[in-house]
Amino acid sequence: MTTTRRASKPRPETLARRREILRAALEIFGSKGYNNGPLVEIAEQVDMTHAGILHHFGSKDRLLVEVLRYRDETDVEGIEGQHIPDGTELFRHLVRTAFANEERPGIVQAYAVLSAESVTDGNPGREYFEQRYTQLRTEVAQAFRVMCEERGIDAPATIDRASASVLAVMDGLQVQWLLDRANVELAETSAFAIEAIVTAVLDPRPSPLAPDAP
Amino acid sequence: MTTTRRASKPRPETLARRREILRAALEIFGSKGYNNGPLVEIAEQVDMTHAGILHHFGSKDRLLVEVLRYRDETDVEGIEGQHIPDGTELFRHLVRTAFANEERPGIVQAYAVLSAESVTDGNPGREYFEQRYTQLRTEVAQAFRVMCEERGIDAPATIDRASASVLAVMDGLQVQWLLDRANVELAETSAFAIEAIVTAVLDPRPSPLAPDAP
DNA sequence: GGTAACTTACTGTGCTGTCAGTAACTAAAT
C-alpha cells in the first residue's frame, strides 16, 4: 500500500528570505517599473540568481502580486494595524500618511508607477488595484457618513464623488511630487486639498463656476 | 566655418505618414505602456516594418518624445488652439475637458500610463512631463489670480497648492476611472472636486480636521 | 542620378522560464 506523501515544512529561515525578496522587488519595480525591472536585479540585491527567485514565486507575475499584497499587510495606508479609523480620524490619518510619505519616495514611486501600469493590457496587478481602490473608496465614504452623523446632517449625494476625489488628489500629487520635488509640497498640498473636499461635503456652497458668475 | 547640415526636402505626403505613425504610437504606448509597447505593433498598424519607423524617428526614445509633443500641439488640454482661457473660463474648460475625456479612454490611458512611467529611471518622457506640469500649474495659478482680482480679494497663499491639487485630482481620477469605469464617474467627479478646491481658495473656511473638532 | 522612403535580412542583447543537479535539511523506519 502507498504511504501518504506529506509535504514537509518549509525551513524556518525561508520566510525571512522571501520577505527580503519582496522588499527588493518592490524597490526595483518601484524605481524601474514592472516591465522594465528585471528579475536579475532583484536577485542580485538579495544575493541569489534569478532562478532562485522563480523557485520561490513561480513567475514574475506572481511575484508582483505577492509584492503588492505584502505591502498591504505591512503598511500604514488603508487598513492600518487592526482598526480602521473612523470619521475625522480617517482624514487625519490620510494627512499623516502624506507627511510620512515625504520621507519615503521609493515606496511612493512604487505605488504611483505600478498603479498606473496596472491599467495596461494584461498587467497582473490590475485586479489588485481595482479592489484596493474600491475598498479605499468605501472606507472614505464611511468616514464621511460618520462625520455627517456626528454633525447631525443628512449624508449628501456628493459623498461618493468626494471619496474618489480624496484618493485621486493624493495619488495625483504623488506623481507631480516625484517629477519635481523642489516645487511640489506633497504633504501640505494633500492636507489643503483634503480639507477643501471635506468642507465641500459637510458645508456645501454654490458653485463658483456656475454660468452666471463673472 | 561649419556648414550647417541641412537635410534635403521630405516628400509631400511624408508628413501625413509621420502623423499616422505618431497616432499609432500613442495608441500602442497608451494601451501597453512605453516599455511594453513594441515598435513592431506600431508598425503593423500603419502597414510598415519596424525598420521603417526607425527610419523616420531614429530611435524608440525619440519617437516617444515626438508623440508627446505632437499630442500637445493637436490636443485640447493645456493651451487650446491659440488663447489660454483666463480666470473662471479656464476651470470651465478643465471641466469640459473631463467630459470630453469620457469619450476617449485611449488618450486618457496614454497620458495616465506615460506620465507615471516617466518617473522611472532613465525614461525619455520625463523632461516633457516635468515641464508640462510646471506649465499647467502656472496657468491654473494665473487663473486663480484673475478670479481673485475680479472679486476684489487678495490672492491667498493657497493658490499654488490649489493649482497642483486641481491637476492632481483630474489625473488621479483618470486612473480610478480606467480601472473601474462602472463605478467612477470621471467628469462629474472632476467637476465636483474642482469646484471644491476653487471654493476653498476664494472663500476659505476653518479646517474641519482641526484637532478640537469632534 | 541622387536622395527619400522604405524592405529584407541580420545582429546582438536582454529577459523569462526550464531543467538537471547538489547540498542541506526533515521525517520516518530500523
Place this chain on the structure above:
DNA sequence: ATTTAGTTACTGACAGCACAGTAAGTTACC
C-alpha cells in the same frame, strides 16, 4: 542513533523568444 527516503532551497547552464537597432539593397519620386 543511524540509516533511508524525500523535500527544500538553491545554482548554473541554457533554450528561446522578443526587441531595438543596423546595414545593404530596392523602388520611385524630383
